[in-house]
Amino acid sequence: MLTRDQSLHLLTEKLQNQNLRRHCLSVEAVMRALAVNFEADPEKWGIVGLLHDGDYEISKDDPKQHTILMHQWLTDMGETDADILSAIISHNFSHTGKNPPHNHLEWSLYCCDELTGLIVAVTLVQPTKKLADVTLENIMKKWPQKSFAAGVDRSQIAQCEEKLGLKLEDFISLALSAMQQIAPQIGL
Ligand SMILES: [Fe+2]
Numbered sequence: 671m672l673t674r675d676q677s678l679h680l681l682t683e684k685l686q687n688q689n690l691r692r693h694c695l696s697v698e699a700v701m702r703a704l705a706v707n708f709e710a711d712p713e714k715w716g717i718v719g720l721l722h723d724g725d726y727e728i729s730k731d732d733p734k735q736h737t738i739l740m741h742q743w744l745t746d747m748g749e750t751d752a753d754i755l756s757a758i759i760s761h762n763f764s765h766t767g768k769n770p771p772h773n774h775l776e777w778s779l780y781c782c783d784e785l786t787g788l789i790v791a792v793t794l795v796q797p798t799k800k801l802a803d804v805t806l807e808n809i810m811k812k813w814p815q816k817s818f819a820a821g822v823d824r825s826q827i828a829q830c831e832e833k834l835g836l837k838l839e840d841f842i843s844l845a846l847s848a849m850q851q852i853a854p855q856i857g858l
């Protein structure tokens with residue numbers, strides 16, 4: 671399995687946009703916290719989160735290639751961990767038609783991907799624009815406001831209840847706390 675350092679190196683080599691890098695770091699943090707919650711391997715789940723969008727810039731004009739490129743790069747580098755390879759592919763199944771999420775690792779990635787965006791959006795409307803000042807209540811207040819962060823697919827996040835057995839508020843709370851712990855690294 672690739673180390674975290676190797677994964678970060680690959681990410682920074684392939685992804686230049688700072689916001690996208692921060693998105694990947696956010697998903698990594700939430701995935702690590704979810705791994706702890708499910709008594710799984712935080713290192714492995716973190717790497718899945720860190721790398722899930724690593725080919726986003728290069729595949730942006732061809733969404734069908736998103737995740738397929740990363741899968742290829744990882745395979746070329748000698749990654750053989752089937753959980754990692756499969757989980758990365760699974761989050762773009764709507765475009766690739768390949769491997770819809772089917773376990774806790776894959777559903778965790780699928781559900782938290784959009785949630786990190788919502789948490790960033792809620793942070794940016796706080797007076798201080800600091801993650802440290804965001805509360806679960808701040809997020810839940812914005813949850814039903816469809817015009818707020820309209821690009822965030824709430825239904826994808828809400829599947830945490832059915833697919834992960836986590837109440838929405840508990841899922842959001844876990845993600846918020848994970849992101850707060852890396853706030854300086856994501857500029858918030
Ligand atoms: Fe993606």
Ligand SMILES: [Fe+2]
Nearest residue numbers: 693722723783
């Ligand atoms: Fe993503």
